[in-house]
Amino acid sequence: MAKTVMFLGTGSDVGKSITAAAFCRIFKRRGFSVAPFKAQNMSNNSYVTVEGGEIGRAQVVQAEAAGLPPSNDMNPILLKPSSKTGAQVIVQGRVYKQMVAAEYRRHKKKLFEAVLDSFGRLAARHQIIVVEGAGSCCEVNLRAGDLVNFGLAKRIDAPCLLVADIDRGGVFAQIIGSLSLMTRREKALTAGFLINKFRGDPDLFADGLDIIERRTRRPVLGLVPFFENIFIDSEDSVAVQMDTRPVQGPGPDRINVGVIRLPGISNFTDFEALDREPDVLVNYLFQAQDLSAYDLIVLPGTKNTIDDALWLNRRGWDQKIKSYAAAGRILGLCGGYQLLGLEIRDPEGIESSRPRIRGLGLLPLVTVLAGEKVLRRVKGVDLVLGEKIQGYEIHMGRTALTDSAVSGDSPRPWLHIHEPGGRPAWHDGYVLDHGRLGGTYVHGLLDSPGWRRAFLNRLRRAKGLPERRQAAPARGGRFHQYDRLADHFERHVDVTRVLKIMGL
Numbered sequence: 001m002a003k004t005v006m007f008l009g010t011g012s013d014v015g016k017s018i019t020a021a022a023f024c025r026i027f028k029r030r031g032f033s034v035a036p037f038k039a040q041n042m043s044n045n046s047y048v049t050v051e052g053g054e055i056g057r058a059q060v061v062q063a064e065a066a067g068l069p070p071s072n073d074m075n076p077i078l079l080k081p082s083s084k085t086g087a088q089v090i091v092q093g094r095v096y097k098q099m100v101a102a103e104y105r106r107h108k109k110k111l112f113e114a115v116l117d118s119f120g121r122l123a124a125r126h127q128i129i130v131v132e133g134a135g136s137c138c139e140v141n142l143r144a145g146d147l148v149n150f151g152l153a154k155r156i157d158a159p160c161l162l163v164a165d166i167d168r169g170g171v172f173a174q175i176i177g178s179l180s181l182m183t184r185r186e187k188a189l190t191a192g193f194l195i196n197k198f199r200g201d202p203d204l205f206a207d208g209l210d211i212i213e214r215r216t217r218r219p220v221l222g223l224v225p226f227f228e229n230i231f232i233d234s235e236d237s238v239a240v241q242m243d244t245r246p247v248q249g250p251g252p253d254r255i256n257v258g259v260i261r262l263p264g265i266s267n268f269t270d271f272e273a274l275d276r277e278p279d280v281l282v283n284y285l286f287q288a289q290d291l292s293a294y295d296l297i298v299l300p301g302t303k304n305t306i307d308d309a310l311w312l313n314r315r316g317w318d319q320k321i322k323s324y325a326a327a328g329r330i331l332g333l334c335g336g337y338q339l340l341g342l343e344i345r346d347p348e349g350i351e352s353s354r355p356r357i358r359g360l361g362l363l364p365l366v367t368v369l370a371g372e373k374v375l376r377r378v379k380g381v382d383l384v385l386g387e388k389i390q391g392y393e394i395h396m397g398r399t400a401l402t403d404s405a406v407s408g409d410s411p412r413p414w415l416h417i418h419e420p421g422g423r424p425a426w427h428d429g430y431v432l433d434h435g436r437l438g439g440t441y442v443h444g445l446l447d448s449p450g451w452r453r454a455f456l457n458r459l460r461r462a463k464g465l466p467e468r469r470q471a472a473p474a475r476g477g478r479f480h481q482y483d484r485l486a487d488h489f490e491r492h493v494d495v496t497r498v499l500k501i502m503g504l
Contacts, residue, residue: 002035002123003502004158005130007194008137008149010174014165015196015224017058018232018485020132024066025486026495027128034128036062039115040077040148041134042087044266044303048375048392053093054078057269061232062130065482073118077111077147079104082264082304082351092118095373098350108145115147119156128502131158138181150186159191159501167197167226172208176215191501192219194493197226222493230484231276247283250293254279255459258294260321261286262335263311264302267394270333271298273446276472277456279465288316291324295459299336301443305344305369305397306352308335309359318360325362329459330437332363337429337439338397341365350396362437363411363430367397378442380417380425384435385458387451389415391444393428399441401430409433414440449473 005023009016020036027034041056047070049055055075063070072093079087082098089096089104091114099107123129137149137160146152153160164174175193182190193212198205202223209220250256259271261284274282283294291297299321302308312318321330332340341359346352346369359365379390401411414429429440435458446452453471460467489495 002126002129003504004123004128004156005498005502006133006153006158006160007131008133008153008160008162008190010136010138010162010164010178012135014163014168014174016132016134016163017061019163019194019196019224019489020130021058021062021065021232021482022485022489023130023498024062025482026490027130028065028067029483029486032128033126034066034130035068035071035122035126036066036074036130036132037119037122038075038132038134038148039119039152040079040111041075042079042081044080044264045269046078046080046090046267046394048377048394049074049093051093052375052377054090054373054375054394055093057267058132061478062132064478065485066130071122073121076114076118080266080303088303093375105145108147112147112151115152116155119152123156128504131156133160136178137162137186138178140181150182150189153189154185158189160189161192161194161221161498161501162190163194163196165197166195167199171195172212175212179216179218190218192221192497194222194224195220196224198223199226219494219497221497222489224489224492227488230488231272231481232478232485247285248281250281250283250295252463253465254281255296255456255463255465256294257282257296257298258285258291259283259298259300260312260317260336262300262302262308264304264308264335266301266303267334267443268300270300270443270446273452273472277452278472279460279468280456288320291320291328294324294328295463296329296331297321297324299330299332299339299439301333301394302335302339304351305335305338305367306346306354306357309339309344309357312339312360321360322362325360325437328436330362332439333445334393334395334441334443337441338365338367338399340437340439341367341399342402343367344397345369363432363439364402365399365430366402367399369397371396371398374441376419378417378428379420380415382451382454383413383416383427384431384438385451385454387448387454389417389442389445389448389451390420391442391447393441394443395441414438415442417442 043056045057047060050069053072059075060070078090133149345356411430413427418425431438449471457467
């Protein structure tokens with residue numbers, strides 16, 4: 001059976017996912033067979049696994065860092081919020097049920113069985129399992145049904161390292177307060193601490209480390225500096241939804257991209273490759289505004305297309321987007337593709353109690369939310385640019401053309417795709433005006449450097465900017481980034497002592 005280490009947090013967004021990814025890479029580089037595991041993840045940023053299932057993006061990053069293809073067992077429960085109180089529950093890669101929080105609690109016993117089943121399969125195949133907790137490990141009101149933090153640690157007897165975030169302040173309260181809330185068994189499993197996102201001179205915090213170690217009688221195994229030049233996929237849409245960076249003004253010497261920051265935005269990693277392009281500006285836009293200064297407007301994926309269609313109308317975005325569409329370029333991805341159509345229907349109440357809602361009416365399409373969720377990897381060719389593409393699909397809707405005309409131009413199929421190694425092939429997505437306005441269900445288009453270069457060069461030509469012969473590496477050259485992340489943690493964490501804690 002594999003050795004384990006579990007990274008728990010003093011709260012959400014303290015760096016558990018990044019820490020787990022770093023250790024997956026560290027252990028792989030030391031010759032171990034290592035796999036990541038997170039029992040329960042809450043995220044609308046998901047990915048299609050080798051089995052054709054769906055897991056959270058954080059475990060995809062960790063799997064890549066470990067040198068493995070992502071697997072359903074790495075994240076056996078994925079919660080995809082679709083309202084303030086409800087979520088679609090994914091179990092071992094497949095849709096289990098739509099639930100509100102109270103109903104989910106009643107299913108915890110059965111879901112814990114799935115968690116242990118998945119963990120057992122991974123532990124039988126690998127030497128090390130790097131386990132990630134969720135949120136705060138000391139939510140005492142949730143202790144009875146816990147299956148992702150100490151509830152799991154007790155069942156698999158995993159030594160735990162508590163990760164704290166010093167950048168947000170209150171690190172002493174985070175660590176000492178968390179320890180004070182633990183039961184005797186939980187304290188016994190807690191082997192030490194990692195302090196994350198440190199800024200400044202570490203010598204000035206030496207007395208702080210001494211205070212923590214004296215008060216807790218446990219070691220601080222690392223003081224990890226804040227980094228800004230290592231590019232790793234974000235765990236979920238919090239990074240975008242809570243983005244407080246000021247929106248930069250669009251300029252004449254670059255390609256200006258505006259992504260409509262829908263409340264239910266999902267799979268926002270579609271746009272991270274654009275952020276790496278030196279002459280591309282990406283702004284996430286929440287407040288309705290004039291869009292004429294932008295060279296491209298993107299409607300991203302969303303977990304709740306119907307609610308976000310209402311939001312576009314309520315906020316005045318619908319008129320701003322329609323006005324821009326007369327001459328501007330618009331790209332719709334997945335839910336954004338559905339929003340470009342005439343109507344979205346939900347006869348089974350999958351997303352909403354509303355049976356139908358009007359879309360933006362920019363493409364003559366009708367989407368019906370029904371049937372099994374489509375989960376597949378795809379590859380093929382862009383029929384407009386002639387470039388090869390690859391990506392993945394995650395959606396409930398089925399979208400089809402109607403006879404209704406929305407412009408003088410007839411829509412054309414956009415992509416010709418198939419599953420890797422499989423046939424038959426089919427068309428996905430439609431475009432108008434030679435690709436000026438279009439949408440598709442395929443996520444990950446912008447991760448393909450060849451397609452992204454050709455797509456952006458069309459925008460550059462239209463603006464009179466010089467074309468580029470090469471695109472930035474896909475997702476920032478992510479495998480090189482994992483090595484940089486591992487190097488960063490190895491410089492600042494006592495890895496030898498972590499291995500000793502694990503019994504290695």
